[in-house]
Amino acid sequence: MRIPDLDLDLLRGFVAVAERGGFTAAGAALGLTQSAVSLKIRKLEELLGKPVFERLTRGVALTREGETLIAYARRMLALNDEAVQRMIAPPVSGTLRLGVADHFVPRNLAPLLAGAGRLWPELHLMVEVGRSHELRAAQERGELDLVIGKRRDGETAGRLVFTEDIVWVAAPGFSVDPGRPLPLAMLPQGCMFRERAMAALARDGRGFDVTYTSASLLAVAAAAQAGLGVTVLGRHGLLPGLEVLSGLPEAGTAQMCVFGDETRQSPLIEPLIGLLRESVELR
Known part of the structure; x- marks a missing residue:
């Protein structure tokens, strides 16, 4: 059986819909009508033989197959754009x-x-x-x-x-004592991750104490790696010597x-x- 070639134009429409949450918004970004974008997605799904979006009352959501495809689609488009940039764009x-x-x-x-x-x-x-x-x-x-x-x-x-989860992290083996305020290692005030962490703990009714502060993220991470406290990072930025800590309230996404x-x-x-x-x- 011959493996079909993926059409980059269809993939570009697919990524636009995934990033903007709907056909109308994707069409506005691509300079196309909503129906034209919808047609691209239908052709892509027919080519793959699988649905890539679940149609919701408001907007769309990626199916499991769509979640798999999105990473490949972005890489293929990036490689295409890089090749075109090198070949035809002025230096x-x-x-x-x-x-x-x-x-x-x-x-x-x-x-x-x-x-x-x-x-x-x-x-x-x-x-x-x-x-x-x-x-x-x-x-x-x-x-x-x-x-x-x-x-x-x-x-x-x-x-x-991209969008990523904000996760609680600590040194491997770090133990949270439920009877004491949670020790936190944080960036100074004004940091969105700090604000999210404190708000999540407050909503959960959990006591905390900022025991370490630094304007350097690497210095904050070092404190957590040393076991001085817990901090929050984006999941894509998880550093060696730290692991995701369960049992604490969700801090949302960034x-x-x-x-x-x-x-x-x-x-x-x-x-x-x-x-x-x-x-x-x-x-």
Whole structure:
């Protein structure tokens, strides 16, 4: 039996629907009608012989098969865009001032930089690492060109790259004493993850005590690795020497986005988003 080829145009429509939660929003992003996007998804499902979306009262949700396909689709589109960029786009030169949220750095920055160097060998990168809200403020002041950071609750700004669970982490073997306040190692006030963690504990009626604070994420992680307390990280940023801790209230999810290209004119944005997703999915 001949294995059919996947149509990149259908995959692009599929990813757009998955990221925007519906056919109408995906059509607006792609410059197509809702019916045209719906037709693409129907053709894709006919090609695969499996449904990729569950149709809900409001919007859609990925089926199990759709969840499997989405990672492949993003990688295929990223590779396609990279090849086209190298073949037909004019070389990108100059300087890109890039802000990167500290939660993204430990496990994901190296593959991102490797991909950027491969795509844009003539581009000079200036990377500033910090907390998302501080980097975004710097971008708004014109001090940075693009920022890879987190959305605040209720925001729609930025281009969504991926969504991840916020998880409680501690050193292997760390024991939570239910009779004592939970010791926390945290970034300073203003950190969204800190706010989410404290709100979740308060809702659960669990006492806590911030016993360690540092403006450096790696220093916070070191405190947790040393057994001084519990902290929260995005699941994609889980570091060696830490493991997910069960039994604590859910802290929700975080959306990692690219900020700074509201007009969508930069030739770097789509390839950059592809590299970001690849850095997460291929680990």
